[in-house]
Amino acid sequence: xxxxxxxxxxxxxxxxxxxxxxxxxxxxxxxxxxxxxxxxxxxxxxxxxxxxxxxxxxxxxxxxxxxxxxxxxxxxxxxxxxxxxxxxxxxxxxxxxxxxxxxxxxxxxxxxxxxxxxxxxxxxxxxxxxxxxxxxxxxxxxxxxxxxxxxxxxxxxxxxxxxxxxxxxxxxxxxxxxxxxxxxxxxxxxxxxxxxxx
Amino acid sequence: xxxxxxxxxxxxxxxxxxxxxxxxxxxxxxxxxxxxxxxxxxxxxxxxxxxxxxxxxxxxxxxxxxxxxxxxxxxxxxxxxxxxxxxxxxxxxxxxxxxxxxxxxxxxxxxxxxxxxxxxxxxxxxxxxxxxxxxxxxxxxxxxxxxxxxxxxxxxxxxxxxxxxxxxxxxxxxxxxxxxxxxxxxxxxxxxxxxxxx
DNA sequence: CTAATATTCGACCCACAGTTCGAATAATCG
DNA sequence: CGATTATTCGAACTGTGGGTCGAATATTAG
Numbered sequence: 001x002x003x004x005x006x007x008x009x010x011x012x013x014x015x016x017x018x019x020x021x022x023x024x025x026x027x028x029x030x031x032x033x034x035x036x037x038x039x040x041x042x043x044x045x046x047x048x049x050x051x052x053x054x055x056x057x058x059x060x061x062x063x064x065x066x067x068x069x070x071x072x073x074x075x076x077x078x079x080x081x082x083x084x085x086x087x088x089x090x091x092x093x094x095x096x097x098x099x100x101x102x103x104x105x106x107x108x109x110x111x112x113x114x115x116x117x118x119x120x121x122x123x124x125x126x127x128x129x130x131x132x133x134x135x136x137x138x139x140x141x142x143x144x145x146x147x148x149x150x151x152x153x154x155x156x157x158x159x160x161x162x163x164x165x166x167x168x169x170x171x172x173x174x175x176x177x178x179x180x181x182x183x184x185x186x187x188x189x190x191x192x193x194x195x196x197x198x
Numbered sequence: 199x200x201x202x203x204x205x206x207x208x209x210x211x212x213x214x215x216x217x218x219x220x221x222x223x224x225x226x227x228x229x230x231x232x233x234x235x236x237x238x239x240x241x242x243x244x245x246x247x248x249x250x251x252x253x254x255x256x257x258x259x260x261x262x263x264x265x266x267x268x269x270x271x272x273x274x275x276x277x278x279x280x281x282x283x284x285x286x287x288x289x290x291x292x293x294x295x296x297x298x299x300x301x302x303x304x305x306x307x308x309x310x311x312x313x314x315x316x317x318x319x320x321x322x323x324x325x326x327x328x329x330x331x332x333x334x335x336x337x338x339x340x341x342x343x344x345x346x347x348x349x350x351x352x353x354x355x356x357x358x359x360x361x362x363x364x365x366x367x368x369x370x371x372x373x374x375x376x377x378x379x380x381x382x383x384x385x386x387x388x389x390x391x392x393x394x395x396x
Numbered sequence: 397c398t399a400a401t402a403t404t405c406g407a408c409c410c411a412c413a414g415t416t417c418g419a420a421t422a423a424t425c426g
Numbered sequence: 427c428g429a430t431t432a433t434t435c436g437a438a439c440t441g442t443g444g445g446t447c448g449a450a451t452a453t454t455a456g
Contacts, residue, residue: 006454010454054444054445
């Protein structure tokens with residue numbers, strides 16, 4: 001195994017198989033949760049033998065984390081350019097949420113998992129798992145936008161944390177609540193947010 | 199055992215012990231969830247032997263359901279009088295949410311459990327468990343208030359379901375999001391809701 | 397082609413947690 | 427007081443499911 005081209009292909013194939021496993025894992029985790037999902041089922045759904053999963057991942061938790069990390073990475077990739085833009089705080093804030101809503105409509109299972117799974121999982125030490133960094137970064141960005149927005153009079157003069165809770169809850173409700181059959185439009189998001197922000 | 203008075207006392211004691219068990223179960227379920235909570239721990243916390251729990255309940259799930267039913271019953275008892283009152287739809291709607299927020303501040307563990315647990319549990323057939331009826335009743339009442347409110351021009355002219363999602367999410371965010379250390383005041387609730395409702 | 401290495405997988409292992417057993421103790425009745 | 431019934435509980439049972447093993451197959455190297 002000194003051939004470089006071969007090694008590249010192999011590692012690409014390896015990554016591709018990991019993708020397949022994660023894809024299957026998502027459909028199982030999605031409506032079963034971390035505990036409810038059985039390794040055997042993930043194996044069956046993703047079309048590999050059970051032991052093969054352990055050839056690519058060291059544990060069930062690692063599969064779970066890898067999925068989360070994968071999702072947050074791609075989410076952040078989409079949001080980053082908006083976050084560093086030079087619009088006003090309020091405009092940026094709204095753009096971010098609209099972008100997230102748009103993405104959710106693109107791949108609902110993934111994002112439902114991304115935003116719902118953590119709470120049933122965030123036990124003790126896992127706080128410092130890698131995906132959590134992305135979540136914190138997003139939280140921090142939104143929080144700073146709110147603070148700047150308040151200073152510039154674009155947001156109501158309330159505790160930033162309170163506004164954050166309100167906006168977060170409102171957004172979550174609009175996008176994820178209900179039988180999720182009806183996707184939310186960006187206009188509806190914007191209208192609601194504008195109402196709340198006065 | 200033909201003595202009636204004795205039988206009454208016994209059944210009262212039996213109910214009291216069930217209460218104790220549920221009380222212990224709540225503290226365990228609260229931050230461990232249905233799967234994460236171990237029967238042994240519930241037994242230890244509530245001060246009974248493990249087997250004794252099965253003398254009072256037939257299964258772990260029954261304990262879980264009983265807790266939910268118990269909570270929803272007492273919640274509904276508090277809300278009912280407001281719901282049947284003769285205030286305007288909007289006033290009634292806001293009163294209901296404020297009342298819930300007030301109750302949450304009274305017994306946070308219980309209500310956090312009530313509003314958070316179902317989602318990690320609502321699997322298949324359990325849809326028709328008894329507590330679910332109360333949840334549906336509350337949902338229906340709120341929905342009708344929104345519809346009436348729209349007709350009377352007290353709410354923005356949007357799809358009722360959309361308003362429901364928005365208000366539900368907003369409320370949930372305000373009351374339950376965050377490290378829950380800071381309790382929300384009724385005034386803050388009212389202000390936010392009024393903003394959103396225009 | 398042959399040896400070495402990479403990959404796959406079902407069968408097995410075993411720890412854990414829900415449930416049951418059987419005996420021991422407490423309460424009630426006649 | 428016995429006798430009967432209600433209650434309690436730790437020990438033992440059992441099914442489930444995460445994780446491992448070893449053999450079989452495929453792939454690459456030389």
